[in-house]
Amino acid sequence: MADTAASFREERRALWRRRAYETPLEVLNPAWASAFRDDAHWPFFARLRAEDPVHWTPDSNYGAFWSITRYDDIMAVDTNHQVFSSAQGIGLPPKASVLPPDAKLEESTEAAAPSFIGMDPPLHDIQRKTVSPVVAPANLANMAPQIRERAGAILDSLPIGDPFDWVDLVSKELTTMTLATLFDFPFEERRKLTFWSDAMTTAPGVGPVATYAERRAALADCKAYFVRLWNERVNAEPRGDLISMLAHGPQTRACSMEEFFANVTLLIIGGNDTTRNTLSGSVYALNVFPDQNLKLRAEPALIPAMVSETIRWQTPLAHMSRTATQDYDFQGRRIREGDRVVMWYVSGNRDEAAIEDPDAYLIDRPRPRQHLSFGYGIHRCVGNRLAELQLTIIWEEILKRFPEIRVLEEPRRSYSIFIKGYEEMKVLIPRRI
Ligand code: HEM
Numbered sequence: 001m002a003d004t005a006a007s008f009r010e011e012r013r014a015l016w017r018r019r020a021y022e023t024p025l026e027v028l029n030p031a032w033a034s035a036f037r038d039d040a041h042w043p044f045f046a047r048l049r050a051e052d053p054v055h056w057t058p059d060s061n062y063g064a065f066w067s068i069t070r071y072d073d074i075m076a077v078d079t080n081h082q083v084f085s086s087a088q089g090i091g092l093p094p095k096a097s098v099l100p101p102d103a104k105l106e107e108s109t110e111a112a113a114p115s116f117i118g119m120d121p122p123l124h125d126i127q128r129k130t131v132s133p134v135v136a137p138a139n140l141a142n143m144a145p146q147i148r149e150r151a152g153a154i155l156d157s158l159p160i161g162d163p164f165d166w167v168d169l170v171s172k173e174l175t176t177m178t179l180a181t182l183f184d185f186p187f188e189e190r191r192k193l194t195f196w197s198d199a200m201t202t203a204p205g206v207g208p209v210a211t212y213a214e215r216r217a218a219l220a221d222c223k224a225y226f227v228r229l230w231n232e233r234v235n236a237e238p239r240g241d242l243i244s245m246l247a248h249g250p251q252t253r254a255c256s257m258e259e260f261f262a263n264v265t266l267l268i269i270g271g272n273d274t275t276r277n278t279l280s281g282s283v284y285a286l287n288v289f290p291d292q293n294l295k296l297r298a299e300p301a302l303i304p305a306m307v308s309e310t311i312r313w314q315t316p317l318a319h320m321s322r323t324a325t326q327d328y329d330f331q332g333r334r335i336r337e338g339d340r341v342v343m344w345y346v347s348g349n350r351d352e353a354a355i356e357d358p359d360a361y362l363i364d365r366p367r368p369r370q371h372l373s374f375g376y377g378i379h380r381c382v383g384n385r386l387a388e389l390q391l392t393i394i395w396e397e398i399l400k401r402f403p404e405i406r407v408l409e410e411p412r413r414s415y416s417i418f419i420k421g422y423e424e425m426k427v428l429i430p431r432r433i
Contacts, residue, residue: 009038009410016040020047028052029060030067030344031092033203036318037415045069045347054331062092062417065321065340066333069347071354071372073331077322077343078376084322084341086379087120091418092321092342115259115266117379127263128382130249134182134242135386142240143181144389150177151394155401158429163408166283166427170394171276178390179271183264184241185229196222197272200265206415222268223261230260242267267383274316275387277421279394280411281314282306284425287407289361296363300399306363307391312371313361318346318420320375345372346420402429 016035020028020043030044048055048069055067068074077084116127133139154173158164172194180190198207199218209215226243233239234247246252246260286293296302321342328335335341349371350358356365374381381387398405411425 005410012038013040017043020044025052025055027058028055029057030055031057031060031062031065031342031417033415033417036417036420037413039413041318041346042350045344045350049347049351054333054335056333061094063095063340065092065342066335067347068341068343069351071348071351074343074345074348074372075376076330077341078320078372078379081120081322081378083325083328085120085325086118086124086322087114088323088340089114089118090320090322090379092319092340115262117266117270118262121378124378126251128378130245130252131242131263131267132382134240134245135383137385139240140385140389143178143386144393146181147178147390148393148397150174151390151397155394155397160429160432163426163428166405166407166425167276167280167411167422168424171279171422174279174390174394175272175276178275178386179268182242182267182271182386183229184239184243192222192225193268193272197268201269201273201419202414202416222265223257226261226264227257230257270381271383271386273419273421275390277316277414277419278307278310278314278387278391280422280425281316282310282391282395283405283427284407284411284422285310285313285361286405292361292363297399297403300396302363303395303399304388304392305365305368307388307395308368308371309361309363309365310391311373311387312349312355312368315346315349315371315373315420317373318416318418319344320379343372343375345375348372401432403431403433405429 016032016038017040020030023029028044028048030041030048032041032044035041035044048067053068053070053073055069056064057067058064068077116124116131119127151174154170154177158169176190176194177187179185179193180187183193185193195208196218199209199215201207204211204215209218229243230247233241233244234253236244238244238248243264246255246263252260252263286296292306296306319342321340324335324337324339324341326337349355352358355370374384406428408426408428412423414421414423
């Protein structure tokens with residue numbers, strides 16, 4: 001049975017490899033959700049880095065777009081927000097013609113009202129400044145003991161000797177708990193956050209909602225819930241949670257409920273899927289590279305470096321996109337005003353010109369934080385230290401408890417060109433230390 005699954009997987013990967021190398025370059029399209037789900041997107045990017053690093057795809061399910069695939073070029077685009085704007089959104093929305101009839105285009109991937117990730121200066125900078133204190137070092141130091149206690153409780157409740165889904169019982173639980181702490185969200189209802197996040201980031205039929213109508217209903221519930229929390233907090237003394245900060249911040253307290261909700265969804269998604277998929281990715285990678293697992297267990301001081309290496313190797317967000325504000329010559333190609341430009345972090349992080357032996361997972365790299373997974377420039381991830389903190393703490397707690405976490409079969413990966421993650425990963429913990 002396991003052999004059949006493995007050979008089916010290899011067949012799929014071979015198929016994608018042929019498509020990546022046999023499609024004429026002029027029409028090559030690297031944006032296939034099913035290739036990402038099959039973990040078979042790599043050859044598209046290897047070819048583009050080598051043959052056409054600033055590449056134009058004239059048509060696809062996401063329309064026409066440029067692909068930037070080399071590390072240094074991604075840095076150049078990411079740090080030039082005057083030419084490469086975020087104001088038209090940071091995803092790659094599907095074309096209207098490929099959406100099912102019950103979908104409205106504006107709700108396909110991006111919130112109707114933009115959050116600050118989808119803004120340019122000066123608005124972006126003002127709103128970012130309002131939420132930054134919640135993830136500043138002082139606040140993180142305050143949160144650390146609670147994250148540790150909650151991480152310990154999650155690990156202590158895991159079954160020993162029986163298979164279980166690591167994604168559900170650990171990755172989702174840890175990141176949802178942290179998010180509930182950030183928002184000061186009613187703790188016993190925290191799984192609502194997981195549900196809303198999944199409903200927002202997965203296509204209907206793939207994740208927890210079956211139709212676009214169901215997704216609309218889920219978002220309406222989510223919005224009503226957060227508006228209620230806003231109303232409670234705006235009338236109370238300012239506190240250190242995110243909702244209170246937005247409700248009292250001089251630059252955000254007058255915002256519309258649409259704008260508030262857009263920033264809430266940004267934080268729900270930003271704080272949830274990415275860290276969750278890194279945690280699952282770390283368990284998976286340490287199984288695929290058992291020598292690194294031994295190294296980690298022999299030297300727990302490597303945990304922070306292992307966390308950074310996982311964030312690079314996993315690249316939880318495969319890309320971010322921008323829109324050109326003017327005609328612009330870049331690496332010998334002419335990008336036109338209004339063109340969509342996709343920075344494929346997933347490719348830049350495997351660029352052999354920037355990172356030595358990039359496909360290898362090496363937890364003691366000399367510069368482990370040298371990667372593109374958090375982006376660069378003015379939009380660089382505001383929660384990056386919080387993500388690293390959560391992952392470091394849970395691994396410190398894991399090493400105290402379990403000598404082994406065995407991945408039992410290939411994980412089920414996300415069907416997405418944006419969220420690079422895991423839907424399910426069966427593991428077994430044979431015994432406690
Ligand atoms: C491993 C975990 C994470 C990864 C890989 C990640 C990745 C990213 C990336 C690539 C961006 C840049 C977007 C762009 O350039 O357009 C970003 C921005 C952002 N992230 Fe994260 N993120 C992670 C964790 C978090 C956490 C835990 C939070 C919540 C507290 C968060 C909140 C945000 C916010 C609010 C922004 C927007 C920043 C801005 O536009 O100025 N992220 N993230």
